[in-house]
Amino acid sequence: MAESILFVVEGVNPEKHVLSSIGKQFFENKLIQVAYETEVYQLGKLLSADPYLDLFEVLKERSEKNRQLLEEFNRDDFSQIYLFFDYDGQAANASDTALDAMLVHFANETESESYT
Amino acid sequence: MLCKFEVKNFKNFGEPFVFDLLSTKNYEFNPECVQNGVVANSIIYGPNACGKTNLGHAVFDIRTHLTDDKITEHYETDYLHAAQREGSAKFVYTFQFGEDEVEYAYEKASVRKLLSEVLKINGKTVISLDRREGSVAEFDLDGTETLNRDLGSGLGDENSPLSAVKYVANSTVLTATPENSVFRKFVAFVKNMEHFTTETARAVQAAAGTVADIILGGGRKLAGFETFLHQAGVACSLSVVEVSGEKQIAFDFGDSQLDFVTNASTGTLSLTAQYIQLITLRLQCDFSARSETNGVEVVGDARKQAEDMGWFPRVRPFLFIDEFDAFYHHAAARYMVETLKKLDCQSILTTHNTSIMSNDLLRPDCYFIMSATDIKPAYAFTDKELRKAHNIEKMYRAGVFNG
Numbered sequence: 001m002a003e004s005i006l007f008v009v010e011g012v013n014p015e016k017h018v019l020s021s022i023g024k025q026f027f028e029n030k031l032i033q034v035a036y037e038t039e040v041y042q043l044g045k046l047l048s049a050d051p052y053l054d055l056f057e058v059l060k061e062r063s064e065k066n067r068q069l070l071e072e073f074n075r076d077d078f079s080q081i082y083l084f085f086d087y088d089g090q091a092a093n094a095s096d097t098a099l100d101a102m103l104v105h106f107a108n109e110t111e112s113e114s115y116t
Numbered sequence: 117m118l119c120k121f122e123v124k125n126f127k128n129f130g131e132p133f134v135f136d137l138l139s140t141k142n143y144e145f146n147p148e149c150v151q152n153g154v155v156a157n158s159i160i161y162g163p164n165a166c167g168k169t170n171l172g173h174a175v176f177d178i179r180t181h182l183t184d185d186k187i188t189e190h191y192e193t194d195y196l197h198a199a200q201r202e203g204s205a206k207f208v209y210t211f212q213f214g215e216d217e218v219e220y221a222y223e224k225a226s227v228r229k230l231l232s233e234v235l236k237i238n239g240k241t242v243i244s245l246d247r248r249e250g251s252v253a254e255f256d257l258d259g260t261e262t263l264n265r266d267l268g269s270g271l272g273d274e275n276s277p278l279s280a281v282k283y284v285a286n287s288t289v290l291t292a293t294p295e296n297s298v299f300r301k302f303v304a305f306v307k308n309m310e311h312f313t314t315e316t317a318r319a320v321q322a323a324a325g326t327v328a329d330i331i332l333g334g335g336r337k338l339a340g341f342e343t344f345l346h347q348a349g350v351a352c353s354l355s356v357v358e359v360s361g362e363k364q365i366a367f368d369f370g371d372s373q374l375d376f377v378t379n380a381s382t383g384t385l386s387l388t389a390q391y392i393q394l395i396t397l398r399l400q401c402d403f404s405a406r407s408e409t410n411g412v413e414v415v416g417d418a419r420k421q422a423e424d425m426g427w428f429p430r431v432r433p434f435l436f437i438d439e440f441d442a443f444y445h446h447a448a449a450r451y452m453v454e455t456l457k458k459l460d461c462q463s464i465l466t467t468h469n470t471s472i473m474s475n476d477l478l479r480p481d482c483y484f485i486m487s488a489t490d491i492k493p494a495y496a497f498t499d500k501e502l503r504k505a506h507n508i509e510k511m512y513r514a515g516v517f518n519g
Contacts, residue, residue, distance in 0.1 A: 050500070052516070057475075057505030074476045075507070 006078040007033040008059060010040065010085045019084065032073070034059050034066045040085035041093045044102045055081060080109040117154045117462045118175070118434060119217075120210040126177070127170040128488065130197040132206075135171065135491050139481040145504045146475070148457060149482045154212055155493075157457055157478055160466045161512065162486030168466040169313070171486070172436045175464075176311045177207055178220070180227050181279045183307055188315075191227035204231050213301045220281070220302070228276035235281050237298050245280040253280040257299060259290040305433050312393055312437040327377055328363045330392050332356065338365065344391050348448035350384050386443035390452060393437075394459075436464045446471040453477055473509040480508060485517045492519075 005027055007019060012035045023031045036043055036059065047053060056075045059066055083106055088094055121135045137155045149157045162168055173190050180187050196205055208221040217238055223231040232246040245253035251268030267278055285303045290296040331341050342354050354376065355368035366373035367380075380388065435456070441449035449472050456463045473483055480495035480502045495502050497517040502508070511517060 050506075052500075052507050052511045052514075053505045054507045061503075061505055075474070076476075 003079045004030045004032060004073065004077055006056070006059075006081045007031055008055075008081065008083045008085075009033060009035050010037070011035060012037060012065075014084065029079075032069060032078075034062075034069050036062060036085075039088040039091045039094075040083070040102065041088070041091055041095060041098055043083075043085075044098045045093065047105070048098075048101065082109055117151065117156065117212050118209065119154045119212045120208075121175055122206075122208040123174045123177075124206040125197045125200050125203050126174050126195065126205040126207070127197065128167045129170070129174065130199055131489065133167075133171075133174075133490065135175075135484075139493070141479070141481040141495060143479045143481065143502075143504075146457075146477070146479050146482075149478050152212065152214075154462075155482050156462050157453070158464050158482050158484055159453070159472065159478065160464065160484045160486050160491065161468070161470070161473070162466075162491075166486050166488050168486055169438050171491070172311060172313065172438050172464075172466070174207070175436060176309065177205075177224075177227070178209060178306055179309060179311075181222075181224075181230055182282050182285070182303075187227055195224075195226050211302055211305060213298055213305075216298045216301075218298060218302045222279075226275075230277055230279055233280050235299075235302075237295055237302075240295075242295070242299065243280050243284055247277060251277075253283075255280075255284060257284065257290060257296055258293045259296065260284060263287070308432050309434040310393075310432045310436070312435065312440070314439055314442065327388065327392070328356070328365045331365065331388075332363060341365075341388075341391060344394075345384065345387060348387050348451050349445050350387065350448075352384075383443040383445065383448070387448060390437075390440070394455065432461050434462045434464075438466050439468075440465045441467050441469050441472070444469070450477060470509045470512060473512055475502075475504045475506060475508060480506075483508065483512075485512070485519070487519060490519075 007023075009019065014033075014035070019033065043058075046058065047055070054075045056070070056073075056078060060070045061067070087099075117137075119137050121137075122132060123129045124132045137158065138153055139150050139155050140153065141150075149155065160168055160171070177191070179185050180191055196203065204223040204225050206221070206223050208219065211218040211220075219236040220233070222233040225231055231248055233244065234241060235243040240256070241254070242256045243253065245251075245267065252265050253267055255263060255265065263284070267280060267283060281303075284290075285299075290299065332338060338354055338356055342352070345352060345354075353368045355366055355373060356363055357366045357373050358364070359375075365376040367376060377385070441452065444452070446469065449467070449469050453465070453472055454477070456465075481493045483494040484491050485494055485497065494508055494512070494517050497519060498511070500506075
């Protein structure tokens with residue numbers, strides 16, 4: 001299978017033009033895009049609570065649509081994963097500390113080490 | 117299927133060691149790996165020298181007195197645990213055949229010297245003999261009434277007495293009762309269990325001349341073997357050449373050919389040995405075995421009927437491969453596990469390769485972690501409810517399953 005890259009966006013209706021431009025400008029690989037459908041702080045909370053969860057599988061079990069989109073892939077198939085989320089400073093669980101932790105954790109697109 | 121195995125005072129297992137293959141977990145992924153609550157595909161991890169190889173020998177001890185196998189050196193020397201040389205080794209096997217359960221317990225002073233045997237079907241003792249108390253066995257299966265119960269004279273010598281279970285299996289006219297059918301399934305299962313060790317792989321590699329005969333035997337096509345290698349990640353083109361009138365497999369480079377066996381890499385030869393093993397699995401169950409009923413080889417309709425009854429499994433019912441992927445690329449190892457999952461065969465593999473420790477392949481109740489004192493499924497080491505999203509390889513490497 002050719003190298004595939006996973007884009008994770010927040011909403012089901014993302015900024016399509018921006019994402020497609022990024023894809024065209026920076027990547028020649030097959031791009032798969034899935035939505036997490038909740039703000040980034042929820043994702044951070046889930047992954048920090050259990051450091052042994054695979055982000056890929058978390059996304060896959062998130063919705064039936066994601067399950068279908070990722071049907072033919074397994075957790076080792078994506079060489080790079082990029083997250084596109086809003087800052088959402090107004091969210092009830094917004095936290096700059098949590099965001100800092102996520103920025104450290106998600107600093108490398110090719111690996112996701114234990115979340116600490 | 118084997119659902120539980122206990123051993124004591126054999127090799128490194130000085131204390132009782134229990135390998136429990138029953139699972140009560142209801143994971144929704146990879147359901148085919150557990151059948152009727154028994155783990156059908158398992159992989160054992162554990163540090164060097166914890167006893168993984170000896171566990172294989174222990175499980176296959178049953179064949180040393182129930183079949184006519186040649187007894188290998190592993191059993192002939194240092195059979196009992198080093199600290200308990202005067203005692204006896206104890207084995208208890210529990211099998212499940214559909215709804216029926218068979219328990220076979222025995223004690224031995226050495227690989228050849230059986231001291232006692234008890235066989236139970238659904239909790240009822242059907243065969244028992246304790247040679248420390250005498251040589252008269254107890255049988256309670258329909259058809260055994262006329263059988264000579266004294267196994268003392270002329271049936272094996274003092275140092276390698278005949279097994280009472282083998283005696284009944286080989287000589288009795290068992291009537292067609294549900295209980296006797298379970299007994300036959302048990303005998304057929306043991307007769308067809310297959311142990312694949314690194315010695316077996318080496319033996320296949322040494323038998324260079326016969327590789328082509330086996331791979332191309334029975335009308336099999338070279339393309340099947342070629343496809344197997346391709347799927348395991350070995351890119352090569354093969355052809356058949358004749359050398360001194362004998363067929364040999366060669367790497368095909370268009371204008372020239374290179375002999376396969378002498379030029380294949382260690383990994384490719386290891387895969388070849390495994391391919392031959394898979395052919396064996398699919399096709400070579402012990403059909404030559406005589407029928408338990410009348411000593412006549414079972415053929416035609418009778419054989420089909422026996423197969424339908426489960427007395428003669430179509431494929432090897434049980435396979436234990438030690439260090440199965442020692443020379444494999446991780447993709448080849450994964451492919452082998454996927455292949456075994458598709459076979460109607462209970463498989464137990466040992467390995468150090470953590471890249472195949474994944475919920476994509478098996479489940480947390482199929483990966484066993486072994487130490488010198490016990491063996492438990494991965495999920496038993498954590499209170500966390502494991503689900504498919506968990507990266508169990510990462511958990512293992514981080515020490516979560518260290519007990």
